[in-house]
Amino acid sequence: MKYLEPILEHGLLACALLSVGTTIGIVGVLAFETAAFLREVPITDFLFGTEWTPLFATPRFGVLPLVSGTLLVSTIAMLVAVPMGLLIALFLSEYAPQQLRRIVKPVLEILAGVPTVVYGYFALLFVTPLLRGFIPQLSAFNALGPGIVMGLMILPLIASLSEDAMRSVPRGLREGSFALGATRLQTSVRVVVPAAFSGITAATILGVSRAVGETMIVAIAAGQQPRFTANPLVPVETMTAYIVQVSLGDTPQGTLEYRTIFAVGMLLFLGTLGLNLASQWVRSRYREEYS
Amino acid sequence: MTGASAAIARRRRLDIVFQATAAGALIVALAALAALVVDIWAGGAHRLSYDFLTGFPSRRADQSGIWHAITGTIFVMGLTAVLAVPVGVGAAIYLEEYGTRRALARIIEINIANLAAVPSIVYGLLGLGLFVRAMGMGRSVLAGAATLALLALPVVILSTREALRAVPSSIREASYALGATKWQTIWHQVLPMAMPGILTGVILALSRSVGETAPLITIGALTYVPFAPDSIWSPFTVLPIQAFNWLSRPQAAFHENAAAAMLVLLAILLLMNATAIWLRDRQQQGLR
Numbered sequence: 305m306k307y308l309e310p311i312l313e314h315g316l317l318a319c320a321l322l323s324v325g326t327t328i329g330i331v332g333v334l335a336f337e338t339a340a341f342l343r344e345v346p347i348t349d350f351l352f353g354t355e356w357t358p359l360f361a362t363p364r365f366g367v368l369p370l371v372s373g374t375l376l377v378s379t380i381a382m383l384v385a386v387p388m389g390l391l392i393a394l395f396l397s398e399y400a401p402q403q404l405r406r407i408v409k410p411v412l413e414i415l416a417g418v419p420t421v422v423y424g425y426f427a428l429l430f431v432t433p434l435l436r437g438f439i440p441q442l443s444a445f446n447a448l449g450p451g452i453v454m455g456l457m458i459l460p461l462i463a464s465l466s467e468d469a470m471r472s473v474p475r476g477l478r479e480g481s482f483a484l485g486a487t488r489l490q491t492s493v494r495v496v497v498p499a500a501f502s503g504i505t506a507a508t509i510l511g512v513s514r515a516v517g518e519t520m521i522v523a524i525a526a527g528q529q530p531r532f533t534a535n536p537l538v539p540v541e542t543m544t545a546y547i548v549q550v551s552l553g554d555t556p557q558g559t560l561e562y563r564t565i566f567a568v569g570m571l572l573f574l575g576t577l578g579l580n581l582a583s584q585w586v587r588s589r590y591r592e593e594y595s
Numbered sequence: 596m597t598g599a600s601a602a603i604a605r606r607r608r609l610d611i612v613f614q615a616t617a618a619g620a621l622i623v624a625l626a627a628l629a630a631l632v633v634d635i636w637a638g639g640a641h642r643l644s645y646d647f648l649t650g651f652p653s654r655r656a657d658q659s660g661i662w663h664a665i666t667g668t669i670f671v672m673g674l675t676a677v678l679a680v681p682v683g684v685g686a687a688i689y690l691e692e693y694g695t696r697r698a699l700a701r702i703i704e705i706n707i708a709n710l711a712a713v714p715s716i717v718y719g720l721l722g723l724g725l726f727v728r729a730m731g732m733g734r735s736v737l738a739g740a741a742t743l744a745l746l747a748l749p750v751v752i753l754s755t756r757e758a759l760r761a762v763p764s765s766i767r768e769a770s771y772a773l774g775a776t777k778w779q780t781i782w783h784q785v786l787p788m789a790m791p792g793i794l795t796g797v798i799l800a801l802s803r804s805v806g807e808t809a810p811l812i813t814i815g816a817l818t819y820v821p822f823a824p825d826s827i828w829s830p831f832t833v834l835p836i837q838a839f840n841w842l843s844r845p846q847a848a849f850h851e852n853a854a855a856a857m858l859v860l861l862a863i864l865l866l867m868n869a870t871a872i873w874l875r876d877r878q879q880q881g882l883r
Contacts, residue, residue, distance in 0.1 A: 312778050313693055319685030320694070320703050323752065326745050327706050330717060333724030388620045395617035408621065415628050417864065419806025421835040422635065422857050425842055429850060430634045456627050463624075487610040510712065517714025519809035520835075524842055544716050544809065551719075551813045557728055565813075569720040573713065580712040 334573055337566030344560055350567065356530035356546075358564050369530035370568060373540035377451045377522055378515035380536060384455025385511055389462030390497075390504065396463070397470040398492045409464070416460035424524030427453035432525060445527030445539040454521050458511045465510065469503020470496050506587040513579035517572065519544035543568050635861075639854025647855060651821045652837070656848035661856050664837040666823035667736070668805060668863070671833055674740035675747060675804050680797055682744075683751030690752070691759040692781055711749035718746045719813025727814050734815040737827040742814055743804040750803065754796025758789040791875045798871035802864050808835040834860040 342350065345365045353366015392412075396405050432449035436442045442449075473496050481491040497504065527539025528549050541549070547565045555562045650660015686703075694700030722742030732738040762785050770780040786793075816836055824831045832840075834856055841853035 309776055309778055313689070316685045316689035316693060319682045320689040320700070320752075322682055323686060323707050323710060323748060324703060326710060326721070326748065329725055329745075330713065330721045333721050334717075337724065388624060391617040391620035392624060395614070395621055399614050399617060408625075411625065411628070415624065417802065417806075417868070418628075418631070419808070419835050419857075419860060419864070421806070421808045421839050421842070422631070422861070424839070425638075425850075425853060425857060426631045426634060428842065429638065430630065456624065459624055487606050489610040489613045490606065492613075513712060517716065519714070519716045520839065523809075524839065544714065547716055547720070548809065548812055551723075551815060554815075566720060566724070569717055573717050576712065576714055576717075577709065580709055583712075584708065 330573065334566050334570040337563045338570045341560065341563035341567040354532045356541075358561055363560070365564065367543075367568065367571065369532040370541060370543045370546050371571075372532050372534065373447070373522075373526070373530065374516055374542040374544070376447045376534060376536060376540060377454060377526060377542055378512060380448060380451025381454035381458055381515045381518075382508070382512060384452050385458040385462050385515075386508055388455070389459045389507075389511070390466055392459070392463040393466035393470055393504075394492050394496070397467050398488055398496060412460040412463060415456070416464075418457075420457065420518060420520040421524070423453050423457050424450070424521045427521055427525035439537065442537050443527070443539050445525060445529075446537050447526055447540045448536040450521045450525040451536065453525070454515055454518055457518070457521070458514050461514060462507050462511045465507035466500070466504045469500035469507065472503070473499040502586050502589055506583045509579050509583040509586065513576045513583070516579070517544065517576050519548060523548040543572050547572075632861075635854045635857050639851055639856070639858050642851050642855035643858060647852075648859070656841075656846060656852055659841075659849075659852050661834065661837055661852075661859060663820050663823050664832050664834045664856065665859065667820070667831040668833040668860075670736055670824050671740050671743065671811075671831060672801055672805055674736060674827060675743040676797070676801055678740060678744035679747045679751055679800070683748050683797075683800075684755050684793060686748075687752045687755035687759060688781060688786075691756050692777070692785070707749050707752055711753065715746055715807055716809040716813055718742055719810030721745065722810060722814040733828070734830055735828045736824050736831045738814055739811050739816055739831060739833075740827075742810050743807060746807065746810060747800045747804050750800035751797055754800065755789075755793050758792025758796060759785060761792060762788045791877075795871045795875045798867050798874070802867040802871075805833075805864060805867070806835055806860065808833075808839055811836055812839070834863070 350365050350367055352368065353364060354368045355364040355366045356369045357364045396408060400408070427450040428445075431453055432442065432444065432446065435449055435452075439448075477495050477499060478491055481495045486494070522542045523545040526542065526545060528541050528545060529539040530541040530546065531538065533540065546568055550561065550565045555565075647660050648665070649662045650658065651663055653659045690700055690703060694703075719742060722738060722745075726732045726738040726741050727734060732741070766784050766788065767780050770784045775783070811833060816830075816832055820830055820832045838853045838856040838860065841849040841856065844850075
């Protein structure tokens with residue numbers, strides 16, 4: 305048994321190191337193919353070009369239409385998820401009785417656990433037709449419907465993390481506010497939200513990161529037309545939807561077209577990594593405040 | 596004086612209006628969830644039949660089935676569990692029981708926190724570049740499961756660590772005091788006590804993998820697969836991918852098939868979550 309101990313410890317360490325290996329694998333694969341891509345397409349054309357037509361006879365590789373599509377859908381999603389998420393968080397932490405909280409939280413978790421392909425169905429065949437009743441010029445594929453549905457998907461994340469932040473605001477701060485004659489609304493807006501602000505910000509940034517990386521909703525319901533526009537009524541294509549579009553065809557390895565998905569993937573990875581690091585940084589500052 | 600009491604009355608009213616608005620936001624969210632479930636039920640429930648569950652894809656919507664996708668989902672999920680669970684639990688044991696104060700463990704922790712937030716489609720690109728191409732696995736069950744295992748790993752590690760942390764240190768100290776080695780303590784005391792928490796985390800991580808579509812599409816799982824997978828080298832499809840495939844066709848009849856496949860998918864997820872909760876409750880009672 306004595307001899308086994310160090311062997312076991314090293315085996316367990318190897319398991320833990322596999323996660324570092326995963327990161328190295330992601331960066332390695334993306335960097336390798338992106339480098340090959342950038343040897344053929346100048347990086348300025350890629351980052352600042354406004355035409356994305358890699359599948360045409362005369363291909364153009366300007367990624368901005370995909371970036372604008374991603375930002376457009378994510379913005380719509382956040383316009384739904386942040387106000388509603390914060391309202392729900394405030395309601396659960398400041399107003400709702402304990403029993404209601406205990407029932408509602410698991411139900412919201414169900415909302416977060418629904419597979420994204422199901423949300424895509426909902427966006428394409430329920431929300432978009434519903435919206436077309438009010439906005440006749442809305443295309444069958446558009447940014448608005450999937451954006452709203454994506455907001456619903458992200459809402460539980462923001463509500464749950466913000467509520468955690470609000471509940472960790474010390475009870476005494478609230479009682480002080482009430483003692484000065486403030487209503488619950490005044491206490492919520494002037495005391496709880498400012499005190500939980502970094503937690504709420506971290507949750508919001510994480511929500512943006514989730515929206516940017518979300519794939520199936522937009523691949524199903526936003527269309528596949530890269531378009532440099534801020535109009536939510538017409539079909540657009542996001543970075544993730546482009547990767548799906550190319551993956552559906554049988555693209556031969558080593559072609560420029562095959563490499564585009566890794567270059568787009570690299571951009572996606574760096575963008576979400578930046579957001580995640582920002583979220584962690586904001587939250588670690590918050591921890592210092594209360595310890 | 597009247598001015599002040601009017602201001603107070605206004606503030607009270609505002610408070611009630613705000614409470615109603617916030618409750619309204621919650622009701623809207625719950626109504627959306629209800630609309631989603633009802634919409635999919637209305638869209639696909641009538642397609643659920645024995646023939647649909649045991650059939651194979653067809654060019655005609657009303658003759659299509661999902662047996663290939665059900666078996667594919669179960670096969671991929673099982674292999675994902677085999678790959679992800681031992682490694683994930685092992686990594687968690689190392690981080691929680693062995694390397695708590697080492698710089699290396701700190702680096703691994705930061706790394707896992709960031710991996711957990713990487714978009715799933717990026718894992719698909721990793722799987723495509725590494726498993727499908729570089730390691731020559733092709734578009735097989737094994738490549739799909741390996742990709743999903745890497746995706747599930749951070750979740751398994753994080754939830755296992757939480758379960759291990761919940762085991763009181765007095766249990767470990769009592770074991771050491773009786774002369775047990777570190778591993779004996781972990782194997783005979785800590786792991787059995789943490790098991791309900793670990794199982795719950797594992798099932799929840801797997802249920803997330805079952806619903807994953809994007810990474811499997813990226814590694815090329817969306818092909819016409821009119822048979823059930825019979826080995827880890829078989830090409831395969833899974834329920835969400837079959838649903839996506841039907842959903843991207845223009846005919847409404849295929850959309851009904853997609854809704855029916857999603858109902859089966861949701862039923863599987865519900866079953867997994869219920870199992871997780873049942874296991875946790877049962878084990879907790881056993882411990883008392």
